[in-house]
Amino acid sequence: MTSELLNTVDLDDELQKASPQKVIEFALNEFDNIVVSFSGAEDVVLVHMAHQIRPDIKVFVLDTGRLHAETYRFIERVREHYGVDIDVLSPDPEALRDMVRKKGLFSFYQDGHQECCGIRKIGPLRKKLQEVDAWITGQRKDQSPGTRMGIPVIQDDKLFARPDGRLVKFNPLANWSSQEVWDYIRAMEIPYNELHDRGFVSIGCEPCTRPIGPGQHEREGRWWWEEATKKECGLHGDNVK
Amino acid sequence: MTITLVKKILQDGSPCAKCADVLEKLEQSGHMDRIDEILIADERDPDSPGLQLAREHQVNRAPFFVVEREGQAPEIYTVYLKFVREVLEQETSESDELKEIMKDNPDLDFL
Numbered sequence: 001m002t003s004e005l006l007n008t009v010d011l012d013d014e015l016q017k018a019s020p021q022k023v024i025e026f027a028l029n030e031f032d033n034i035v036v037s038f039s040g041a042e043d044v045v046l047v048h049m050a051h052q053i054r055p056d057i058k059v060f061v062l063d064t065g066r067l068h069a070e071t072y073r074f075i076e077r078v079r080e081h082y083g084v085d086i087d088v089l090s091p092d093p094e095a096l097r098d099m100v101r102k103k104g105l106f107s108f109y110q111d112g113h114q115e116c117c118g119i120r121k122i123g124p125l126r127k128k129l130q131e132v133d134a135w136i137t138g139q140r141k142d143q144s145p146g147t148r149m150g151i152p153v154i155q156d157d158k159l160f161a162r163p164d165g166r167l168v169k170f171n172p173l174a175n176w177s178s179q180e181v182w183d184y185i186r187a188m189e190i191p192y193n194e195l196h197d198r199g200f201v202s203i204g205c206e207p208c209t210r211p212i213g214p215g216q217h218e219r220e221g222r223w224w225w226e227e228a229t230k231k232e233c234g235l236h237g238d239n240v241k
Numbered sequence: 242m243t244i245t246l247v248k249k250i251l252q253d254g255s256p257c258a259k260c261a262d263v264l265e266k267l268e269q270s271g272h273m274d275r276i277d278e279i280l281i282a283d284e285r286d287p288d289s290p291g292l293q294l295a296r297e298h299q300v301n302r303a304p305f306f307v308v309e310r311e312g313q314a315p316e317i318y319t320v321y322l323k324f325v326r327e328v329l330e331q332e333t334s335e336s337d338e339l340k341e342i343m344k345d346n347p348d349l350d351f352l
Contacts, residue, residue, distance in 0.1 A: 009299055037352055062352060095336055113350075118339030121352060126339075143351050151348060156299050158317050159346065163327070202351065222350070 043138025249303035
């Protein structure tokens, strides 16, 4: 494992042109202690691709406690289909209890989803990522135009790295469109979440996800009551590279 | 220990709102004197000191802090409340920190 020597900026230039399968192959060759993030939606392609290379690939799911029953069933189906170890992560019970006691079960409709997602997803995610050297996500540039155009295929994850260590994040699907993901799912006959057949494109928690109609962007199926805000904290990629 | 804060100027010349917020919080909490240097990452100037430092440490967002301790590798903080907790050794709420992470990283929405 040569991860300490990786220059992720130079590598990203190279891997931007590589297929998702090649990116995953590179990631798995480079790291033993690596995990796939699976949301219970179309990012199942990552599990499929990684499983083909490393049958005992480790997978985790952020179980917010608010997922659709269909999503829970799908997670189990994936576990059985691939025979992989899926670590289902739950929120910190005290933090969750405190938030719900103070603000109720639907506070995100009033003051935004960040606090709830922070406790239900980011807390468990941060804890999980302390255990690994690298992780693989299904993030794509086309999921939210305007905020995701700069998604690299490989990056140094300074946000979740251990204080004394390094964490590398791979986004193998960064350059695939939703259509390409679905073409692959159909071609390889990969199991998928039944909610997709009912108009759900992006799938998250039940109260924050809705089906969308033809021509709507998938972002419109998530947190639709919030005004889309412009991300301004990123440093322009061309300047940073 | 040396602490450098990098704040950003946007393409249109306006200051980054999050940077202004962080500076205000540092002032209000009396921690501004702990910051040794403030560098500007000017999106209109790739050679601005803040952007050079961002390139050096492969940081793609601002504001951020670089903490240098003698004989140790520099540490980078992109989450203000984590910096407050770990470097300034002030108590912070974990839920506030997680909320800050979500607000600043919309790419995490789809996990």
